[in-house]
Amino acid sequence: MATRPILTTLKTTASNNHMVCIHPGALKASCYETLASKIDANLHVIDLQMIQAYLFAALDPTVKTSVEEIAEICRVEILKLDLPQGWMLAGWSFGGVISFEVASRLRENGSEPRTLVLLDSIAPVPRYKLDPVKVKNSISVALKWFVMYMGAHRGKPIQIKGRHLKGAPREILLKRVLQASIDSGTLPPRTEYGGIKKLVDSFVAGLERNNNLTIPYFPKKYPGQIVLFRAHRGLLRTWFDFNLGWSALTTQKVIRHRTPGDHYSMLTDTQHAEQLACALEKMIKNQNTKPATSLQVQVSH
Numbered sequence: 253m254a255t256r257p258i259l260t261t262l263k264t265t266a267s268n269n270h271m272v273c274i275h276p277g278a279l280k281a282s283c284y285e286t287l288a289s290k291i292d293a294n295l296h297v298i299d300l301q302m303i304q305a306y307l308f309a310a311l312d313p314t315v316k317t318s319v320e321e322i323a324e325i326c327r328v329e330i331l332k333l334d335l336p337q338g339w340m341l342a343g344w345s346f347g348g349v350i351s352f353e354v355a356s357r358l359r360e361n362g363s364e365p366r367t368l369v370l371l372d373s374i375a376p377v378p379r380y381k382l383d384p385v386k387v388k389n390s391i392s393v394a395l396k397w398f399v400m401y402m403g404a405h406r407g408k409p410i411q412i413k414g415r416h417l418k419g420a421p422r423e424i425l426l427k428r429v430l431q432a433s434i435d436s437g438t439l440p441p442r443t444e445y446g447g448i449k450k451l452v453d454s455f456v457a458g459l460e461r462n463n464n465l466t467i468p469y470f471p472k473k474y475p476g477q478i479v480l481f482r483a484h485r486g487l488l489r490t491w492f493d494f495n496l497g498w499s500a501l502t503t504q505k506v507i508r509h510r511t512p513g514d515h516y517s518m519l520t521d522t523q524h525a526e527q528l529a530c531a532l533e534k535m536i537k538n539q540n541t542k543p544a545t546s547l548q549v550q551v552s553h
C-alpha cells in the first residue's frame with residue numbers, strides 16, 4: 253500500500269511567492285485549502301503525520317525521536333522545492349516548534365525563509381514544558397482542548413460549560429462530553445462510551461508526545477523575523493504573555509496579532525480562515541515591497 257508523501261503542494265500558481273506550512277496532525281492537512289484559495293502564493297504542506305517516527309511516538313511511548321530529527325527531515329523536503337528568495341515558512345500548533353527549528357537549520361546555509369509565521373503555536377520554553385505525569389493526569393485541561401478540537405473537526409461545536417469538564421472522575425467527565433457531543437450533533441446518537449474514550453485517548457496521546465518532544469529541546473535564539481498569529485480562544489489563556497513564550501527565542505521583536513476563532517477553527521471555519529488568509533496576503537504583498545523588519549499586518553478581531 254502506497255503511503256502519502258511528507259510534502260504536498262495544495263496550490264500551484266504562476267506567482268513567485270511560496271509558503272510552506274508545517275502541519276502536526278489532529279486536523280487533516282486539507283484544512284489549509286481555504287488559505288490556499290485566498291492567497292497569491294504556491295502553498296506547500298508538510299504533514300508530520302507522514303513521518304513514521306513522529307506518528308508512532310504517539311502510539312508507542314518507547315519510540316524515540318526528537319524535534320531536531322523531525323526538523324531535519326522537513327528541512328530536506330523543503331530544499332527539494334528549490335524555493336526562490338522571499339519564501340515564507342509557517343507552522344500551526346506544534347508545527348510551529350518544528351518550523352522554528354527548521355528555520356534555524358536553513359539559516360546555516362542561507363536558505364532560511366524571509367518570515368517565520370507561527371499560527372497559535374506555543375514556544376518550547378521552560379514555562380510551557382509540563383511534567384509528563386501532569387499531562388497524563390490533567391484530563392480536565394485535555395478535555396477542554398478536545399471539545400474545541402472535535403467541534404472544529406466535525407464542523408459542529410460541542411455545547412458544554414467548562415465547569416462540567418472538571419471536578420469528577422475521568423469516566424464521568426467523558427460521559428458528560430459524550431452526551432454533550434450527541435446533543436450538539438457533533439457525534440451520532442448511537443455513539444457509545446468506548447467510542448468517545450478511544451477518541452480522547454488518541455487525542456491525549458498526541459498531546460503527551462508533543463510535550464515529551466519539547467522537554468529536552470533547548471533551542472538557540474533565532475535572529476530572523478517571527479510573526480505570531482494568536483487565536484482569540486487559543487489553548488492557553490495567558491494574556492500576560494501574548495507572545496506565548498516566543499520573545500525569549502528571538503533577537504527581534506515578535507510581530508503579534510490576534511485572529512478570530514479558537515485554536516482549531518482559525519483554520520477550519522471558512523470565515524475565520526478567510527480573515528487569516530487576508531492577513532497573510534497582506535504580508536506577502538508587504539514583503540515584496542518592504543524589508544521584512546518593517547512588516548505590518550492587521551487582522552480583524
